[in-house]
Amino acid sequence: MSSFDISSVKGDLNRGQVSWEAPSNIALVKYWGKKGLQLPMNSSLSLSLSSSKTKTTLSWKKKPEGEGPSFDLLFEGKKKVQFQKKISTFLKRIEEKIPSLKDYHLQFDSENTFPHSVGIASSASSMASLALCLGSFAAYSGVEAFLGDAFYEQVSSMARLGSGSACRSIYGGWASWGPYELDEREKGSDFYATPFTKIDPLFEEMSDFILIVDSSPKKVSSTEGHALMEGHPFAEGRILQAENNMNKLVESILKGKWDIFQRVVENEALSLHSLMMSSNNPYILMHPRSLAVIEKIKEMRAKTGVNCCFTLDAGPNIHLLCPRSENAKVKRFIESDLRDLLENERWIEDSVGALGPKPLEC
Numbered sequence: 001m002s003s004f005d006i007s008s009v010k011g012d013l014n015r016g017q018v019s020w021e022a023p024s025n026i027a028l029v030k031y032w033g034k035k036g037l038q039l040p041m042n043s044s045l046s047l048s049l050s051s052s053k054t055k056t057t058l059s060w061k062k063k064p065e066g067e068g069p070s071f072d073l074l075f076e077g078k079k080k081v082q083f084q085k086k087i088s089t090f091l092k093r094i095e096e097k098i099p100s101l102k103d104y105h106l107q108f109d110s111e112n113t114f115p116h117s118v119g120i121a122s123s124a125s126s127m128a129s130l131a132l133c134l135g136s137f138a139a140y141s142g143v144e145a146f147l148g149d150a151f152y153e154q155v156s157s158m159a160r161l162g163s164g165s166a167c168r169s170i171y172g173g174w175a176s177w178g179p180y181e182l183d184e185r186e187k188g189s190d191f192y193a194t195p196f197t198k199i200d201p202l203f204e205e206m207s208d209f210i211l212i213v214d215s216s217p218k219k220v221s222s223t224e225g226h227a228l229m230e231g232h233p234f235a236e237g238r239i240l241q242a243e244n245n246m247n248k249l250v251e252s253i254l255k256g257k258w259d260i261f262q263r264v265v266e267n268e269a270l271s272l273h274s275l276m277m278s279s280n281n282p283y284i285l286m287h288p289r290s291l292a293v294i295e296k297i298k299e300m301r302a303k304t305g306v307n308c309c310f311t312l313d314a315g316p317n318i319h320l321l322c323p324r325s326e327n328a329k330v331k332r333f334i335e336s337d338l339r340d341l342l343e344n345e346r347w348i349e350d351s352v353g354a355l356g357p358k359p360l361e362c
């Protein structure tokens, strides 16, 4: 991928601004469990979406010497104290990458393009957009690692330190993260994600219907969930399963094999939730209506042969995926069979966004 064009920065090193939007992503092979500093226990593969995004503007102002760093975080124009700690930890973690940050007051203004009360996780797109802004500041101020073609790799590595899955939101389309190797030339990394581009035409245009089953805040956060993988009785098996599923999923995407794709995607979604239910402090994030929706999808598919499959994040909502050619049929099915099972009859139509993040006018 190409480097960052510093002409989109407004102002100068004393006082300036840069804005980015970054997509949300949905994992098909799930990252679940970490080691070291935000490194994944297993490989993962995701799709970046085209409509569900976060836009962030970073404004910087140089401080008088010795004052020390400070920051404000505004979400939709309002201070968000609950994100304060997460951002503060993130900024500490990236200190080494951009040492001059300690001389600045930073202000982050973020907003999502999707409604925030529907239970769609926004940490990937938020952290990715923050990291893109900070990476642009680094490139603008001449930090060597962020100059040239390594920009996106560096930003992905930085986004990972904010939220693991955010490292995949640095790219459009499909992205993988972790040790999985497609071949000798395309080695995966635990430190950053890489775009995955060898796609059969069947998977080039995919839709993602996000079915809102329950939007209440999660009772167990992803951070707690990852931690419960330490000492999990099935941890070793999970690592093997994920690598095996990566192989099968990649083969299905390369060769256009829907049946394998569907089986692996659904196996991953249900395995993620099984890992939560079988952890040492077991918990359930699915809702009874998530199960009802899954049953209806399976019934419809068995009856009609429509190519579609479901996946879930660490929450009760269902992502119903299909090639774009099946859109009309899937929409009719949601209207007729699923609508009553959804919270406020709500669903969001999204699709894979090939373009990925982009700098915005400040």
Ligand code: PMV
Pocket (backbone or CB within 6 Å): 026, 027, 029, 030, 031, 032, 044, 123, 163, 164, 165, 166, 222, 223, 226, 272, 313, 314
């Ligand atoms: O990035 P985190 O720490 O919010 O973890 C995300 C975990 C899953 O969404 C469940 C899976 C994934 O790979 O995105």
